[in-house]
Amino acid sequence: MTQDTFDYIVTGAGSAGCAIAARLSEQGKYRVLLLEAGPRDTNPWIHIPLGFARTYVNPTINWKFETQPQPQLKNRQLYLPRGKTLGGSSSINGMVYIRGNHADYDEWRQRGCEGWDWDSVLPYFRKAENQARGEDEFHGVGGPLHVSDQxxxxxxxxxxxxxxxxxxxxxxxxxxxxxxxxxxxYQTTTNRRRRWSTAKAYLEPARGRANLEIRTGAHATKVLIENERAIGVEYHTAQGRRTVLARREVVVSGGAYGSPQLLQLSGLGPAGHLQDMGIPVVKDIPAVGSNLHDHxxxxxxxxxxxxxxxxxxxxxxxxxxxxxxxxxxxxxxxxxxxxxxxxxxxxxxxxxxxxxxxxxxxxxxxxxxxxxxxxxxxxxxxxxxxxxLRPDGRGTVRLNSPDPLAPPAVLFDYxxxxxxxxxxxxxxxxxxxxxxxxxxxxxxxxxxxxxxxxxxxxxxxxxxxxxGVSNQHPTSSCAMGHGPNTVVDPRLRVHGIGGLRVADASIMPVVVGGNTNAPTIMIGEKCASMMLEDAA
Ligand SMILES: Cc1cc2nc3c(=O)[nH]c(=O)nc-3n(C[C@H](O)[C@H](O)[C@H](O)COP(=O)(O)OP(=O)(O)OC[C@H]3O[C@@H](n4cnc5c(N)ncnc54)[C@H](O)[C@@H]3O)c2cc1C
Missing domain, CATH: 3.30.410.40 (Cholesterol Oxidase; domain 2)
Structure with a gap:
């Protein structure tokens, strides 16, 4: 066991995690660690737009989950590709750039998520964006995320x-x-006909920063919690188990399957389920892993x-x-x-x-x-x-076993x-x-x-x-809001646990009516901005 200490630790270098780590380290004021279970994004098919048919099935950069048998779908088990590399699913997705409907975000606000109505989120979409058509009321230029025409x-x-x-x-x-x-x-997240993942957009320009460390092959297995406060992360590497400490905060950004899994492994989730798995309950939060939406x-x-x-x-x-x-x-x-x-x-x-x-x-x-x-x-x-885009069915992400390296149990209700x-x-x-x-x-x-x-x-x-199959847009398994059906508050802080946020597609209170990459990057941008405000 080795230990080291950072101001912020982000687990998961996906669509949201890359944006958060890059923004938190931008000012040079804080030491930031980004942990990613997968390898670096060196596979050439990642970067070729048509290569996504290859990355769709490649086990070295893809978690390749599958669902539990789906009762309404003849008990079929559906394939769930997910990016497992720098950039996360933004490194293996279809690159379609869509934000959803403006009213989707107004609905989030109506559900108690103050600060997430359309007028409040638009500045973060614009901040992220480098729109090839130029700037206008809806689009930004000069941001890290290239958005291009076909x-x-x-x-x-x-x-x-x-x-x-x-x-x-x-x-x-x-x-x-x-x-x-x-x-x-469709417009796409590409730049000069290469995929523009969040690793390209956010991590590549940040590589030279002395205060940002990126560890790949680092699978977070537990958020360490003491006196109802996150103090660090335990993670698995090919060389053995490691522990890192966070002076300020831990951000869980493992995606709609990975984030509820890590919280549950850390003792945050439905108490009965954790007890069944033999995991000591740190806090009974029934909504962790519930409320799973998908297209x-x-x-x-x-x-x-x-x-x-x-x-x-x-x-x-x-x-x-x-x-x-x-x-x-x-x-x-x-x-x-x-x-x-x-x-x-x-x-x-x-x-x-x-x-x-x-x-x-x-x-x-x-x-x-x-x-x-x-x-x-x-x-x-x-x-x-x-x-x-707006199905009524809600699913769950639960542990299959207390083994942190085992895939989660995903059940939809299509x-x-x-x-x-x-x-x-x-x-x-x-x-x-x-x-x-x-x-x-x-x-x-x-x-x-x-x-x-x-x-x-x-x-x-x-x-x-x-x-019929999953459209690979899972969200809402650690939903934002107030009350028993939610996991994080509108500043993305886990209810009742200090120093711990969740920021990725899992926090959407309701799935947006469109593709989910751009909205998740917006969530990452907004999370980092709220964290820097809270730290000031
Ligand atoms: C095949 C496919 C096609 C898609 N097409 C589109 C599209 O065209 N347009 C669009 O907008 N959206 C698309 N999506 C959806 C979109 O890419 C996702 O909604 C978005 O990337 C989710 O971002 P995220 O940050 O929540 O999770 P992810 O980007 O999946 O990031 C999670 C990261 O955390 C890492 N991780 C997980 N658990 C751990 C752990 N315990 N320790 C360390 N690291 C961990 C993962 O390896 C991953 O890198 C597609 C998705 C897929 C899979």
Whole structure:
């Protein structure tokens, strides 16, 4: 056992953790330690936009969790990729830059999270951002996080967007501007056609700081708590167990699965569950690991009449070699983009106030998408992926065992209510309407999945139960707010424990209606700012 002391210790170098460690160390006043269980982000596929199909299954940089059997999904165990490297999931995600709906944050405020309404969070989105289109009311420049347009227009995306317009969905040039609803191209967290993870954005510029230490291969196993105050962290390395002490605070940023797991291992969680696991209860906080939200998706795929999809690339060595050369020499071609160029936000019911559906337009179709491989169909194809953004189901993250290195037990409650299924049924019908429009006539051939014979509501629900999966946007397992259903207060301090905060996607009181990386980076920015205020 060795010991050393820092002002702040952050566990988890993900979307939030990198932002927090970099901001806390910026002034040079505090000694900061960032602990990351995974390795450095040297795997080349991390940095190539199209490489995310590779990092999706790579065990050296991905936790590769899976759920418990899901009762509403035929007891299937769903694959849960999560980044395990510097940058966390921002190093393996799809790079789509979306903030959610302004009203989502106003809802957080209405739930008691003062300081988290849209007007209060917008400055942190802007502070983080370096927007390629320049500065405006909604966007910032000069921040560490590069946000870029797609490298070019794409024939299939253009046709799909024209079809959306023919189906009555208006074009939206900026999903992160005044309006979220509509169809358009996605912007991505990339810079000069390379992935711009939070490791790139926040850690790389901070590397030379003498007061920031980054330890990789350092798996936090316990927050050390004395007299209801966090005093340090115990962690596991290949060389053995280590202990570090925090003079000021410990911040847990392990993500929506990792953070509740670490709190529970530290004796903070539902007392009965901790006792079952043989873990001494430090404080009974029932909401730790409860209230887990996620987005849920299903997919519809079509054969494409033109050999312009990523299937055609993956299925041809000459095309792959040519794409690799183009990317290596000029940073152009299919490898320079993320393959999900466009999408749309809409409402499953016109009476809703905010979009509850996102439909991603993928320029590929898959025969298999599992924890071991992503395999395209042996012919040209494309996919529309409806995502339910506001599901009613809530899940849990619990310990599988007291072994801190064991994966957590994750149980979702997808398709809990009638609304959950109705929303996806409406999305499936909308996808078919879009694909039937004249603009896609020269592209869309047979519907591969679910296939035109899947027509009745019952048959479609059966298809969703058999094939629907996590959209990899878990949140809210250490929810912010006041009262028994929450874990942290609006300054992200764990209720009843001094010197301990949680800051990552797990603190969202409710999942936002859009992708979760940008909101989590905003959470990291705001957490660091509140910590520096409190320290002053
Ligand atoms: C395949 C995939 C595709 C996605 N696509 C998009 C997208 O296109 N756009 C978008 O906005 N969002 C996307 N997301 C979601 C988004 O990336 C996440 O919501 C976001 O990165 C979560 O940030 P976080 O800080 O909460 O957790 P993470 O970024 O996952 O960070 C947690 C970090 O903590 C580390 N850690 C965990 N436990 C410990 C421990 N005990 N000790 C030390 N370190 C620990 C992990 O290794 C990791 O580095 C995607 C996610 C995945 C997995």
């Amino acid at each position: 490298p070019s227009k794409f024939e299939l995306a253009e046709a799909a967007l024209a079809a959306c317009e023919q189906a009555g969905i208006p074009r939206n040039p900026d999903f992160n501007g005044a309006q979220q609803e509509g169809c358009g191209y 849920f998706n299903t997919t519809l795929s079509w054969r494409c009449a033109k050999a312009i999809t990523l299937n055609d690339l993956e299925n041809s060595w000459p095309k792959k070699i040519s794409a690799a050369i183009r990317y290596a020499l000029f940073r152009t071609g299919p490898m320079a983009s993320n393959g999900v160029h466009a999408g749309l936000f809409t409402r499953s019911d016109p009476r809703l106030e905010r979009p509850d559906l996102q439909i991603n337009i993928f320029e590929w179709s898959t025969l298999e998408r599992s924890s071991t491989r992503v395999k395209p169909h042996p012919f040209s194809g494309f996919t529309l992926m409806p995502v339910h 398709l809990r209510t009638d609304y959950d299924t109705r929303a996806l049924l409406s999305a499936i019908r909308l996808c078919r309407t879009i694909v039937a429009q004249p603009a896609l006539r020269d592209y869309a051939m047979d519907e591969i999945s679910p296939g035109v014979t899947t027509e009745s509501d019952d048959a479609m629900v059966e298809y969703i139960r058999q094939t």
